[in-house]
Amino acid sequence: MNNTSKFNSLRHEFQKFIYEGFSYTLINNSLSIIFDFYVDNKIEFHPQIEFQIESYYHFEKIEKSNLENLIFNIGMIELISYWKSMAPSKVIIKNYKLTDKQISFWKKIYFHGLGEYFYLNGILPNYDDFLNIYSVGHKNLRSFDVETDDSAIIPVGGGKDSIVTMELLKKFSKNNLALILNPRGASIFTAEVGGFTNRILKINRTLDPKLLKLNAEGYLNGHTPFSALLAFVAILAAAATGKKYVALSNEGSANEPTIIGTKINHQYSKSIEFEKDFREYIHENITSDIKYFSLLRPLSEFQIASIFAKNPKYFKSFKSCNVGSKTDSWCGKCPKCLFTFIILSPFLKPKVLEDIFGCNMLQDKSLENYFEELTGISEVKPFECIGTVDEVNAALCLAKNSYKILPYLLQKHQNYFGNDYCQKINKNSLLAKISNEHFLEEKYLQILKSELNEKN
Incomplete structure (x- = not known):
């Protein structure tokens, strides 16, 4: 499919995507957020994210400015799902004044996270001008302190990878929490089978119906970096629950391009490159007290499958x-x-x-x-x-x-x-090799080594 002419036509018709701001409501131990996006003065979007009531949340412990920092950053990644419909050349940020380094971080996520979108639409974007970010607010993003314990939030999607992470981290802490974005049968069932029945953080993301309407009308559509959204949502959840770690389940295989000989990767926001950039961004602009990492990064899908296969209690639910x-x-x-x-x-x-x-x-x-x-x-x-x-x-x-x-x-x-x-x-050789490309602390690395030694 070649939508280059449509891409250029829409960019001519729609020139500015505006991140106007957000509103939020704190009731008991729940948080509801509405983002406000505008395209010129023609179209508006108001997607929502809701952190359902849960006793583990302590939003009151987060200062207002710090909570708004966390929410703002979720909006920065959410906006790309709406920008892609018309791809305006200018993105205007109203709330905050971003530094050049912060703008570079976001532009890189947008460009590589939309690699599949560009490819399948037959668009050959230029990194320098596919979009330009202008921030016109007065508030700055500042890192803040978070009081944490030594346990983790584990995003659970219902597949074998997050199951392996849940099982391995049980050996380290009994206070871990499962996080599920847009709960469905498999994600809930696997968390419950894993013993997390009363320790599940359920978060609902609601798309603005106008986006689906535009898709049906033939506006541009395609894959966006969902795992990057999950990352920012999980950081807010970790800050509100006082968890030191956000433990993802992205393996080394996620680094391989989808299109051989290119950098186009369906899994860009699961890659080691994104993980490195995200960790640095969080450390500098949100908090250095929460550590984001992928437990399975040193492993291959082959090794993960070998570990999962030893846990038959999940076979019916995953x-x-x-x-x-x-x-x-x-x-x-x-x-x-x-x-x-x-x-x-x-x-x-x-x-x-x-x-x-x-x-x-x-x-x-x-x-x-x-x-x-x-x-x-x-x-x-x-x-x-x-x-x-x-x-x-x-x-x-x-x-x-x-x-x-x-x-x-x-x-x-x-x-x-x-x-x-x-x-x-050689099966044994494939099961034994652990990559050095990861951000695991030694205590977590030892869990993996011990597990693989047991399985061999």
Whole structure:
């Protein structure tokens, strides 16, 4: 699809995106926020975020200016979901006066976080002028102190990765809290199975209906960096609950580009590059008392799958399928389902996998195109949160040991890659390697090393 002409036409018609401000209401232990965005004087958006009532929140302990700092930053990442519809060249920030360094941080997130949006719309943006940020307010962002304990907030999405983080961090603290943004069946069920029934922070994000209307009318649409929004929401939750850590579940595989030979990455806001920039931004502009990191960063999807497979209590409740998220099911027809089936195949018997997914996906000929994308036969990976091409191929090589007669897609893999490729795969070596590219404190790194030693 080439929407370059539409992109240019909309930028001509709509020239300014204005972040006017926000309002918020504190009632008991809940926080409701409404953001105010305007496009010229023609369109306005008012998305909402609600931190549901929870006894763990102590918003009263956060000074007004500091709470507004936290809220403002959530609005800065929320706005990009609305900017993308018309892509005005100017973004006007009314509340605060941002420094050049702060503006650079936001511009980088917007540019790389919208990489998939630009690619799928056939737009070739110029970093210097795809948008320019002007802040005309008088307030400055200042770092403040937060009193914390030594436990963590764990964002939970209902998939295997956050389950592994929940399980591993139980060994370190019993006071961790699960955070769920837009709760659904799998996210709630997995948190409850993990023992967090009375320790779940539920947060609702409500899109302005006008955005959906514009999408239906043919305005520009595409992926935005959701994990960056989650990061800022989690920092506010950590400040309000007094938690020292926000422990994400982003693995090393998230660093691999979706389009080979480019920097376009569906998972940019899960990458080590974003994590580094975000940690620095939080330290300088919000608080140095809350530490944001990904526990699983040193691990591969292969290693995470090996740990998850040892926790059968989650097999019925976990879900990673975006297509089936509203019905809390595996659709069995998307690349995310196929990837999850493949990466678990070296560690679970075919019958167990069939019970989880409802079928043996490696037998499904209709998934052949996705299979080629996942294995690198095609140059473009699916725009999903999935592992690397090498991890997929290693898992498929090892999965062959579970079959006397290879399913259709495994036979295709055998025909394309041959025996020599798979003979080089060493399962123990793949399970043992821990990357040095991470921000884990030593105590957390030791948890991972201990777990992998146990599993080997």
